[in-house]
Amino acid sequence: MDYAINQAGNTTVSALLDAVGASAEGLKAVWLSYPTAAFVPAAQFADELEVAEGTECLRTYGEGDCMADALYKVIGELRMATECTCTFGHEGGYQLHTIMGDACTKKGKPSDIALMRDLAPVMEKQAICGEGRAIGRVTIQALDLFAAEIEPHFAKRQCPTGGCEAFKTYHVLVSKCTGCGKCLKACDDGAILGKPKFVHVINQKKCTQCNQCLEACPEGAIVRAGAKKPKTPPKPIPVRRK
Numbered sequence: 001m002d003y004a005i006n007q008a009g010n011t012t013v014s015a016l017l018d019a020v021g022a023s024a025e026g027l028k029a030v031w032l033s034y035p036t037a038a039f040v041p042a043a044q045f046a047d048e049l050e051v052a053e054g055t056e057c058l059r060t061y062g063e064g065d066c067m068a069d070a071l072y073k074v075i076g077e078l079r080m081a082t083e084c085t086c087t088f089g090h091e092g093g094y095q096l097h098t099i100m101g102d103a104c105t106k107k108g109k110p111s112d113i114a115l116m117r118d119l120a121p122v123m124e125k126q127a128i129c130g131e132g133r134a135i136g137r138v139t140i141q142a143l144d145l146f147a148a149e150i151e152p153h154f155a156k157r158q159c160p161t162g163g164c165e166a167f168k169t170y171h172v173l174v175s176k177c178t179g180c181g182k183c184l185k186a187c188d189d190g191a192i193l194g195k196p197k198f199v200h201v202i203n204q205k206k207c208t209q210c211n212q213c214l215e216a217c218p219e220g221a222i223v224r225a226g227a228k229k230p231k232t233p234p235k236p237i238p239v240r241r242k
C-alpha cells in the first residue's frame with residue numbers, strides 16, 4: 001500500500017508509519033521512494049535513517065507480498081522517472097527490469113542472479129542520472145535483504161510467498177462446488193476435470209491462468225491461491241454440498 005509522506009531529515013520508519021496512521025504489524029518491509037530510494041526491512045523499522053528531501057511515497061509490504069515483484073516494480077518506476085539515456089542508467093536499467101520481469105513470470109534463469117550482481121554495482125557508480133544510480137543501489141540492497149524470496153525465482157522458478165501473479169494457482173473449493181460443469185465448458189485449455197454432480201478439479205500443469213473458469217463459476221467455488229493452497233482432491237469426487 002502506498003502512503004504520501006512529506007517528511008525529510010533523520011527519522012525512523014516506525015515514526016513515518018505513525019505519521020500516516022499505518023500499523024507496522026504484519027509488515028515485512030517498506031520502500032521509500034526516490035530520492036531516498038531504499039528498502040527497509042521490518043527489523044530496521046526502529047533504526048534512524050535519513051529521508052531525502054522530496055521523498056513522497058512510503059510503500060508497505062505484508063507477508064503475502066513478493067519482494068521480487070516489489071523490486072521489479074521499483075526498477076520500472078525509477079526508469080520511468082528519468083529521461084537519461086546514458087548506457088549504464090538507461091541500458092542497465094532496461095536489463096535489470098527485463099531480468100526481474102522474467103523472474104516474476106516463471107522465466108528466470110539461475111545465471112541471471114550473477115548478471116544482476118555484476119551489473120548493479122557498475123550502474124550504482126557509473127550511471128549519470130540519480131535514478132540510474134538508485135536502480136543499481138536498490139537492486140544490490142534487495143538481492144542482499146530478500147535473497148530467500150528473490151533467488152528461488154531464478155534457481156527453481158518458484159515464488160515462495162506466492163505474491164507474483166504468474167505463480168498463482170487456481171483451485172475448486174469442495175465446500176462450494178455443485179458440479180454444474182460451467183467452468184469445464186469455459187476452459188479452453190482442457191485443464192479442468194469433472195462430470196455432473198462431481199466436484200471439479202484443476203490440472204495445474206495445463207492451466208494457463210486465463211481466469212475464464214473463475215468468471216464462469218456461479219458459486220464462487222474457484223479461487224486463486226498464492227503460497228497457501230486450499231486442500232483439494234486429486235480427482236473429481238461426488239459433490240458434498242447439499
Ligand code: SF4
Nearest residue numbers: 187207208210211213
Ligand atoms: S484459469 Fe483458465 S486455463 Fe486455468 S483452469 Fe481456469 S479456465 Fe482453465
Ligand code: SF4
Nearest residue numbers: 177178180181183217
Ligand atoms: S467450480 Fe463452479 S462452475 Fe465449476 S462445476 Fe463447480 S460450481 Fe460449477
